[in-house]
Every structure is written in C-alpha cells, then in structure tokens.
Amino acid sequence: MSLINEIIRTLQNVLVLPSFYFMLIQSAAPILLAALGCAVAAKASATNMGMEGIMTFTALIAVLVSSALGGSKGNGPWVGLVVAIAVGALLGFLISVFAFRLKIDIILVGIAMNLIGTGASVFLMYLLTGDRATTTSLQSGTLPQIAIPFIKDIPFLGEVLSNHYILTYFSYILVFIMSFFLFKTKLGLRIRAVGENENAAESVGISSLNIKTIALVISGAIGGLAGAYMSECYLAYFSSGLIAGRGFVGLAACSMGSANPGVICLCCLAFGIFYAFSNFATLSNLSIYALNALPYAVVLIGLVIYSVYTRKKELKRLQGLDSEEHSENKA
C-alpha cells in the first residue's frame, strides 16, 4: 500500500507542473501514432503486429537520410521524415504481400517483420556509423518546434500547449483526419466493410485483397511517421532500444479503443501520463525502474477494465435480444 500512497503523493506533486503536461503531450504522441496506424489495419481485420519493427527501422532511416543531407541546417529532417513514411508504407505493403498473397498468418508475418526490422536497423547502423548502440555522432537534427501565437502568452496553458514539435501537433490532428477518413470517406467505408464481413464486401464487388493491402500500406506509413517522431522529435538520435515496446503499446491502445480514433487518443493520453511520470522520478522516493514499469502495468490494467466492460455490454445485448424474443413470443 505504501507504494500506491507514494505514487499518489508524487502524482500530486507533479500534476501542478506545466512541464509535466508538456511531457505528457510529447510522450503520448508516438504511442498515438502507432495506435492509429494499427487502427487502420485493425478496421480491415488485419493485426499489424509488425508496428514495432516498422517503427524501429524507419526511425533509423529518418536519422540516416537527415544526416546525409546536413541535419538541421538544411531540409534534412523533413526529407528524412518523408523517406521514413515511404519506407514505412513499403514495409506495410510487404506485410500485406506475405500475409494475403503468400498466405501466412498475419501475426507471424508481424513477428518476422519485428525480427527483420530490429536486426536490419542495428546492422545498418553499425555498417554506416561503426557504432552498435546509438547514432549520436551523426548530428541528424530535429524537426522544428512551433510557438503558437497568442496561446504561448497564456500563463499555464502556453507552457503546456506551445513550443511542441510540428509532428506532435500533427499526431493529434491525425486523430480527426483518421476519424473523418474511416467514417466519412468511401475508402474508409470499404475498409470497415471488409473488416466487418469480408464475404459481404466481396459480394458487392469490393476486392477485399486490395482494400486490406491499402489499409496496411496506410498503417505502415503512419508507422513510419511514428518512427521518425521518435528519432527526430522525441530524441535527436537513434538508439537500439529507442522504441522500447511503443509499437506494442500502440497495438494495445488500438485494441482497447476498439480501433476508434477518438477513444484511442484518450487511451494514449492515459498511458502518456505514466510515461511522462517516469521523467519526474527525481521528485519522488520511488525507484526509477518501478516508475518505468508503470505505463505497461497501466496498459495491462486498462486492458482488463476494457475487457470487463465489453463483456458486460455483450451480456446486456444478449439479454436484450432474449427479452425481445420473449415479448415477440407473447405477442
């Protein structure tokens, strides 16, 4: 109990700091991107287990391209970002080829993709920089930060909302774009149709193969965005343990938000609290390692709560169906 008391005490101390909220927004963004990427695939009933591998590999690609073009002085980071997105899309396409055209279980493709992604990134890093652990020697630079006019002058809010990286803002805007895309466009409708019932979609002339491929390509591209975020915004370099399971946490957030962008965003912000929390370890008597484990533990607890909730809802629905039947029988 003393552990929980200590966590609550520290939270009380930390929650008044604007820098905490700044950190929260910053550290929830990559999980959010990963989760949104998984969500597009999940809507087409494809689990993008390879998100971790895609993020790792694209994070390195972004750094390499950026430093090759001179880092922050030129357009390096921007080109790096674009190339990372393109490579992510390509990897997403590869997953779809192996899963749907060559008929492999998509989870196993994802596991293989993680293996290849992490292996290839360390291999490339060592080949090009001679360093096994990080690319700090490359001076790859970061994407620009933006100070929002007017808002930046508001006392507390300005410190929280202003001065983020441009990609951070974009990842939250992407929530709306994704909602619009999935629920208001033709392609989004098709993706959901294929996910709900492949055969029904086929019967009205939608090629489920093509739609799933498109979904995975989009998913991979967003994964590339998330990778670039990690190595060009969150940190200014790539290291072998940089992603640290964020792809998997994204997958978890996606399944907890039942692939709905809005709910996913809330889940990610909730996880972000604990990611950000671990950056303020000095304010508490807790071990940094215990704090590091917190986000994952919270995801686990969140998953259980979500499962209990859906199971109850399902039971209610079934009971509703039952009583409807009864009333029909009576009539």
Place this chain on the structure above:
Amino acid sequence: MNKEKKPMFKKLDSEAKFSLLRMAVAIAIGLTLAVILIVLSAENPAESLKYFFLGPLQILNPNVAKGLAFNYFDFWIQSMIPLLFTGSAVCIMFSANKFNLGLEGAIMCGGLACGWVCCLLDGDIKAANANPVLCAILGLLVGAIAGGLITSIPALLEKKWGASVMVSSLMLNYISLYISRFCLFSTEFRDLKTSKYSNQWTEEVVLTFKKFLGTKLTLRLGLFIGIAVVIFAWAFLFKTKWGFKIRELGHNPNFAKYVGVGVISMGVLVQIIGGLIGGLCGATVILGNNNFYYGVELTGYGWDGVTMAIFSGNNPKKLFLATAFIAYIRAGALIMSTAPGGPINELTKIVEGVIILFLLAEKFLAKTHRKMIVKEAKEKQALKLANEAKEAE
C-alpha cells in the same frame, strides 16, 4: 520384416517432399542473403565467410595463443541451450493456438527468482551455506514456478474477462524487465562493488552445470536439461491424452468444444506449462554461465521460441535439427563479429526473419507444388491402370 521395409525416400508422398523442398529453398534464400550481407559489410569478406560457415566446428580455438580462451564449438552448444527450451514451450502453446508471447517475461523472472534463491541459500546476503547441488535444484524449481506465474497471468485474464492474451503478454514482458532491473539496482540483491550485477553465490553451483573435459571441451548440463525438456514436450503433445486434446483444440476449437475438450482450461494449462519451461530456461541460462544475475535487457529468447516453433512446425521432434541449425548460424555470426573488421552478428536476425517468411508462405512455389501433385496422381493412375491390365490378363 526386411522385405516390408521400404527405402526412406519412397515413403514420402508429394506433400512431404514439397515441404522438404520449400524448407531447402527458404534456407538457401536465407543463407544467400547472409552471404550477400557479409560480403557487403565485411572488411575481409573471405575470412568473415570462413568464420561464419566453419567457425563453430573449430573445437580448438586458433586464437588461444593470443590469450582468447574461447572455445568456438562451445558457442554453438551455448546458443543451442535456450532455443531447446523456448522452442518446446512455444510448440506447446502454439499447438493449442494460444499466441502467448510472454515467454520473454517468463525467462526474465525465472532467471531473477533463481538468482535470488541462490543468493539466499549460498550467497553473500545470508551465509547459509547449502549444498550447491541442492541450491541448483531449488533455483531451477523456483525459476520454473516464477516463469509459470508470469505466463499464467495473461491466461487467467483471458479466462476470467476475455482480455487479449497477445496484448497482455506483451505488456508483461516489459513489466518483467523493469521488475528485474528494479531488483538488480534498487534492492539488497544488488552487488555494491560492481553495481552492474547482483550479489554473487558460490562458484560451485556453476561448476555443477559446467564440467570441463580436459582443457578444450566443456560439458554443459543445460544441454541435457534442454534435451529432456524437448523429449517431455514431444511426449506430452503426441503421447498423452492431454496432448491429443491440445492439438485438437489448435486444429479446430469448435470441434474440440463439441467433443468435450475443456477448451478454456486446456488453454490455460498449455500457457502455464509454456511458462514453466520458460522459467526453467531463464534459470538454466543464469546458473549455467555465471554465479551472479545480470538481467538488464530482454534476452530475445522468447521470440526465438516462436522462430523455433515455426521451423519445427510445432513438432518438438524436429526441434533438435532446427535448433542445431539456428544455433550454428548464430555461433558462426558471433565468431565472425568478434574477429577484427567483421560484420555485426545482428545480421542473423534478418536472415532468420527472411527464412521464416519463406518457410511459412503457403503460396510460395505454388506452381511446383501443383506440378508435384499432378505428377504423383499421374503415377498412381498409371500404376492402377497397369494393375487392372494385369488382373484382366
């Protein structure tokens, strides 16, 4: 009796022949990729390739004179040990179609629990000098139990509330990692002198696991435990009532439910057994190598288990060949990377991933598959016609 025995190759039908062919092609693709990567990245490709392909066979290390006391053959054996364990664990879990990926965490916690027990029994923390053999046995036991506890969490969460096994087991991996780091750095388990490792326990425990035969060969007890585990996994899956139920559950869960297999309890059982084996793996690796605990990073052995299960097609019998092959590649790569100017050994991950993909691809070489089936059918038809003609005569 001898007349009934047919030559081995005749017995294979087109299906078996094709799966052999596909495996050969997949491995060939993987090895070709390895060669390309090595040639592209090594300073001295010829030497690196020699180390990669022949290194693990060298029992006598040519560099011993330079003060490097490695035994290259031992690298091979050493990399084989964890694969045997995790391969059988994943074989059992995947046979029931349970994608529990928490093996990584089970290994972590197994090693941690084992190390702690050894420290308490025979270490610096408390000077209760137990018999090293007893200490090792207790360590293995506690390690296995810890592993089983870790993988049983996702299983029970699914049983009780329907939480996704895959997601919760992935989270548990990271939780286990940080628990391990926490114990290693923030408790009395930590060794204040080195601060990198745990407190030490007596060297004798390691010596019960490592027997030196002469100066060149090391006999590792871990290998024999691993082999025993594989045999257990095979017997469990293919020779017991439970194993039959589990495989039935993996094949067709609806049918299994219909004929009265306890689908949920079987699912939980396989995951607990998988975790027990994982914990045993962690404990064996820790006890077999050093007399202190050093788990600060995820080992990756859990994912290796998935690779091994795919290679062996969920049949533990084939695990021996599969582990020997993968361990050989890894040992070769490790030897290659320790040589000056050699490429990094991470390239085996790429090779393994590529081999997995081609090994699993159902539609890969589909045309050849069809041709083989047609050829076999034609042969059978011809044989049948010939027999009919004979009978008519």
